[in-house]
Amino acid sequence: MKAICKSFWQMLSFVKRDMMLFAACAAPVLAGIIIRLGVPLLEDKLAKWLELPRILTPFYGLFDLFYAMIAPTMFCFVTAMVMLEEHDDRIDEYLIVTGLGKSGYLASRVFLPAAIAFVVTLVLLPLFHLTELTVLETLFLSLTGTLQGSIIELLIVTLSSNKLEGMAITKMATMMILGAFLPYFMSHPIQYVASILPSFWAAKAIYEQNVLFMLPAVGTAGVWIGCLLMIHATHPHQK
Amino acid sequence: MRLRHLFLWDMRFQAKYGFYLLYGLLTVLYIVILFALPQAWRGSAAALLIFSDPAAMGLFFMGAIVLLEKSQRVPCAFAAAPLHAMEYVISKTASLCLISLIVAAILALAAGLPHLPQVLLGTALSGILFTLLGMILATKITSLNQFILFTVPVEIACFVPAVLHLFQLLPTELRNYPANVCMDMIAGRSFTAAGILLLGAVIILLFYLAEKCVSKMWESAGGVKL
Numbered sequence: 125m126k127a128i129c130k131s132f133w134q135m136l137s138f139v140k141r142d143m144m145l146f147a148a149c150a151a152p153v154l155a156g157i158i159i160r161l162g163v164p165l166l167e168d169k170l171a172k173w174l175e176l177p178r179i180l181t182p183f184y185g186l187f188d189l190f191y192a193m194i195a196p197t198m199f200c201f202v203t204a205m206v207m208l209e210e211h212d213d214r215i216d217e218y219l220i221v222t223g224l225g226k227s228g229y230l231a232s233r234v235f236l237p238a239a240i241a242f243v244v245t246l247v248l249l250p251l252f253h254l255t256e257l258t259v260l261e262t263l264f265l266s267l268t269g270t271l272q273g274s275i276i277e278l279l280i281v282t283l284s285s286n287k288l289e290g291m292a293i294t295k296m297a298t299m300m301i302l303g304a305f306l307p308y309f310m311s312h313p314i315q316y317v318a319s320i321l322p323s324f325w326a327a328k329a330i331y332e333q334n335v336l337f338m339l340p341a342v343g344t345a346g347v348w349i350g351c352l353l354m355i356h357a358t359h360p361h362q363k
Numbered sequence: 364m365r366l367r368h369l370f371l372w373d374m375r376f377q378a379k380y381g382f383y384l385l386y387g388l389l390t391v392l393y394i395v396i397l398f399a400l401p402q403a404w405r406g407s408a409a410a411l412l413i414f415s416d417p418a419a420m421g422l423f424f425m426g427a428i429v430l431l432e433k434s435q436r437v438p439c440a441f442a443a444a445p446l447h448a449m450e451y452v453i454s455k456t457a458s459l460c461l462i463s464l465i466v467a468a469i470l471a472l473a474a475g476l477p478h479l480p481q482v483l484l485g486t487a488l489s490g491i492l493f494t495l496l497g498m499i500l501a502t503k504i505t506s507l508n509q510f511i512l513f514t515v516p517v518e519i520a521c522f523v524p525a526v527l528h529l530f531q532l533l534p535t536e537l538r539n540y541p542a543n544v545c546m547d548m549i550a551g552r553s554f555t556a557a558g559i560l561l562l563g564a565v566i567i568l569l570f571y572l573a574e575k576c577v578s579k580m581w582e583s584a585g586g587v588k589l
Contacts, residue, residue, distance in 0.1 A: 138506075139508060142506050142508045142509040142512060143509075143512055144508035144509070144511070144512055147512055147515075202508055205506070205507040205508045205511070206508065208507060209430075209506055209507060212430075212431065212434045213434065286380075286431055286434075287427045287430055287431055287434075287507055288380045288424070288427040288428060288431045289380050289381060290427070290507075291423065291424055291426075291427040291507075292380065292381050292382065292385045292424075295385060295389070295423070296385060296388065296389075299389075299392060309399070310399070
């Protein structure tokens with residue numbers, strides 16, 4: 125555990141040098157303020173302009189869902205970029221042969237940042253939410269946001285062998301969150317083509333106010349993470 | 364001849380690292396999104412998609428391209444080769460613009476955007492603008508996180524006015540702002556000669572700055588001044 129914490133602090137000092145640590149911490153708060161104050165204001169303006177009673181209000185749940193993904197995605201993206209740098213500079217190989225080991229390296233770069241992102245989301249979501257959220261829903265959104273961030277990070281570091289491939293995978297991986305739009309914008313059963321995406325089930329749980337959908341949301345995320353960890357363990361680029 | 368070889372090498376490099384596969388998949392995804400939208404929204408959505416992704420891909424990827432080349436010691440080879448920095452800049456810009464143009468053409472046809480040649484010219488100019496900005500930033504950075512942070516002000520300066528202009532939320536006096544001219548062209552709208560002249564001047568200035576930045580990067584390749 126001591127080695128994991130030391131490795132984590134070493135990564136933080138690396139990120140701090142780039143000012144990215146400050147950006148990663150400030151972005152969720154800024155985004156929260158913009159969503160909490162800006163979206164209802166925009167709704168008022170749009171409703172008056174288009175002379176309709178409600179335009180954005182039916183999608184407030186979707187805003188909460190995306191907000192719950194911001195901090196984890198930011199934290200996991202920053203650490204994924206550090207891992208790609210370390211891989212290109214072959215620092216990861218040196219770290220893995222120390223007492224830290226491969227699992228410790230992964231814990232310090234993936235699981236510890238994810239755990240911190242979970243706590244941060246748990247604190248920020250009740251401050252900046254747009255819909256009434258129960259304690260269970262807050263916990264659920266923070267958890268699915270964190271799992272989604274971890275999946276994106278694992279996809280980046282597992283499927284890419286250098287930073288350029290990493291950026292290409294990042295673009296594709298972030299598309300995974302688009303599954304959240306389907307329950308809101310498509311009533312046809314064709315929406316279930318996105319059922320392999322945790323974001324789809326998370327949005328369904330919030331949109332249909334049905335706690336049962338929380339199970340497939342966490343389940344599919346677990347399957348994704350399990351598969352990616354297995355691929356990572358046998359990845360030819362990660363010695 | 365050198366430029367042609369460099370251009371082909373860049374295309375091979377992009378193919379090797381999955382750019383063509385990535386943009387093939389993204390094009391399919393974007394077409395699905397366009398067809399899921401009501402007919403009336405497709406034109407604006409296609410313009411937004413073209414401007415924010417294929418046209419801006421240089422800004423997104425240039426940091427990783429330059430950093431990867433640095434870690435593979437490619438700038439050292441370029442510094443020692445009889446190659447001009449401007450050839451490197453043109454080759455990178457042209458090869459990335461080629462992908463942008465192919466994707467933009469497919470999306471424009473799918474969305475039924477009017478004036479395809481104008482859309483493609485707008486995409487090419489936006490692609491050049493973003494790639495040059497990305498290259499100038501990429502020569503100054505030491506890590507990917509730093510690059511991503513540096514691109515934020517550029518993205519705000521380029522995307523926010525262009526998106527607001529697309530939805531006609533900006534005063535008409537700002538229509539000659541370079542990013543807004545690009546957006547007008549991609550959306551198939553009319554644009555002014557003054558706007559095009561200003562955009563051309565900005566692109567020439569950026570080519571000059573990018574050439575200077577790349578020369579400086581090569582001069583210090585390997586950690587010592589050559």
